[in-house]
Amino acid sequence: MPYVFYPPGVKVIAVRMTLEGKSRDVIRKALGFQISNQSFNRWRELYKQTRRFIQNPEEYEHLGRPRTLSSEDCTFMLQLVRNEPGLFLDEIREKLYDATGTLLSVESVHENLVNNLSITLKKAETLNSQKCLLKKYRYVAQMSFYPANYLVFTDESAICDRALLRTHARSPCGTPAARYIVRQNPERFGILPAISINGIIALTVRVDTYTGIKFEHFLKWLLLPRMNKYPGPNSVLVCDNARYIEAICDEFGVLVIYLPPYCPELNPIELCFANLKSHLRRTQALSVTTQPEWLICRACVKVMTACLCRKLYRHCGYLVPSLNRPTTPRPC
Structure with missing residues (x-):
C-alpha cells in the first residue's frame, strides 16, 4: 500500500478508540479514512512502547546512504569558505582533515559543497580592501x-x-578554438x-x-x-x-x-x-x-x-x- 499521510489528531483518536474496544471498521467509518491494518498495528505498538501517539522525528530511521560529513564538519567547511572563498578543492580537503580528522576525496568535497551546503564555484568579484x-x-x-x-x-x-x-570561439569537439590578433x-x-x-x-x-x-x-x-x-x-x-x-x-x-x-x-x-x-x-x-x-x-x-x-x-x-x-x- 502506498504511503498515506494521516493528521496527528486522526492517529490519537484511532488509538483511543482501539483501546476502548471499537472495531476497526467502525473507526474507519467514524474518521472517514481508509486506515490500513498495518497502520493500526504500528500506532498501537508505538503507544505501548512509548506512551505516545506520534513518533519523535529525531528517532526516525534515516533512509539511504549516510552523509559523510557530520554537522561539525559542515559548520567548519561553511566557515572556511566564508573566510577563504578562493580555496581549491584539495586545499579544502587538507584543512578539513587537519581540523576535524575527516578524510574525503576531492570529488566528495565537491559533492558535499554543492549538494549539501549549496556552495557553488563562480567568477569572483574584485573588491578593494581599502573601500570605506x-x-x-x-x-x-x-x-x-x-x-x-x-x-x-x-x-x-x-x-x-x-x-x-572576443573571449570565446567555436571549434569542432576535441579541438582548441583560436582567435587572431589583427594589429600586433x-x-x-x-x-x-x-x-x-x-x-x-x-x-x-x-x-x-x-x-x-x-x-x-x-x-x-x-x-x-x-x-x-x-x-x-x-x-x-x-x-x-x-x-x-x-x-x-x-x-x-x-x-x-x-x-x-x-x-x-x-x-x-x-x-x-x-x-x-x-x-x-x-x-x-x-x-x-x-x-x-x-x-x-x-x-x-x-x-x-x-x-x-x-x-x-x-x-x-x-x-x-x-x-x-x-x-x-x-x-x-
Missing part, C-alpha cells in the same frame, strides 16, 4: 538631496584593440566623456591616457561651459577626488562632489564604459578602421543614450523622476 563603507553611506546620504537632473558624471577610461578581442601593436586610446541624465554632454578621445593638465583643459573648455550654475539642471559635477579642479568649477558656479574611493557601483559612467566596450567587442570595428578616434566617438554617441543614462542613474540609486508618458485612449 562609512564614506560610501555618507555619500549616499548626501546625494539624497540632489535630483538626478542636477548631476553630471565624468571619468576617464582606456580602450585597446587587443583587450576587446595596437594603440591605446583614452576616452573622457561626461554624461547627464539626458546623455552625453562632452566627449574627447585621444591617443594615450589623460593627465591632470589635460583633464583640467577638458573641464575648462569643453564641459563646464555646457553646464549651469548651481542650483539648476546640470549644475553638480560628480567625479573622483581631484582637489585642483575646485577653483575652475567655482569660476563657473558649478558645485563639485567627490565620489567615495573604490565605489564604482555609485558611478553610472562606469556602467556606460562597460556597455561601450561590449559594443566594440561585438562589432570588432577597431580592428579594421583607419580612423579609430572618430569610430570611438560615434560608438559613444550610439551607446550612451538618454534612455541608457536614465536607467543607469536609477540603477545606481539616484533620484530619477518618472516619465509621465501620455496614455492613448483605448478604442471602445
Whole structure:
C-alpha cells in the first residue's frame, strides 16, 4: 500500500478508540479514512512502547546512504569558505582533515559543497580592501538631496584593440578554438566623456591616457561651459577626488562632489564604459578602421543614450523622476 499521510489528531483518536474496544471498521467509518491494518498495528505498538501517539522525528530511521560529513564538519567547511572563498578543492580537503580528522576525496568535497551546503564555484568579484563603507553611506546620504537632473558624471577610461578581442570561439569537439590578433601593436586610446541624465554632454578621445593638465583643459573648455550654475539642471559635477579642479568649477558656479574611493557601483559612467566596450567587442570595428578616434566617438554617441543614462542613474540609486508618458485612449 502506498504511503498515506494521516493528521496527528486522526492517529490519537484511532488509538483511543482501539483501546476502548471499537472495531476497526467502525473507526474507519467514524474518521472517514481508509486506515490500513498495518497502520493500526504500528500506532498501537508505538503507544505501548512509548506512551505516545506520534513518533519523535529525531528517532526516525534515516533512509539511504549516510552523509559523510557530520554537522561539525559542515559548520567548519561553511566557515572556511566564508573566510577563504578562493580555496581549491584539495586545499579544502587538507584543512578539513587537519581540523576535524575527516578524510574525503576531492570529488566528495565537491559533492558535499554543492549538494549539501549549496556552495557553488563562480567568477569572483574584485573588491578593494581599502573601500570605506562609512564614506560610501555618507555619500549616499548626501546625494539624497540632489535630483538626478542636477548631476553630471565624468571619468576617464582606456580602450585597446587587443583587450576587446572576443573571449570565446567555436571549434569542432576535441579541438582548441583560436582567435587572431589583427594589429600586433595596437594603440591605446583614452576616452573622457561626461554624461547627464539626458546623455552625453562632452566627449574627447585621444591617443594615450589623460593627465591632470589635460583633464583640467577638458573641464575648462569643453564641459563646464555646457553646464549651469548651481542650483539648476546640470549644475553638480560628480567625479573622483581631484582637489585642483575646485577653483575652475567655482569660476563657473558649478558645485563639485567627490565620489567615495573604490565605489564604482555609485558611478553610472562606469556602467556606460562597460556597455561601450561590449559594443566594440561585438562589432570588432577597431580592428579594421583607419580612423579609430572618430569610430570611438560615434560608438559613444550610439551607446550612451538618454534612455541608457536614465536607467543607469536609477540603477545606481539616484533620484530619477518618472516619465509621465501620455496614455492613448483605448478604442471602445
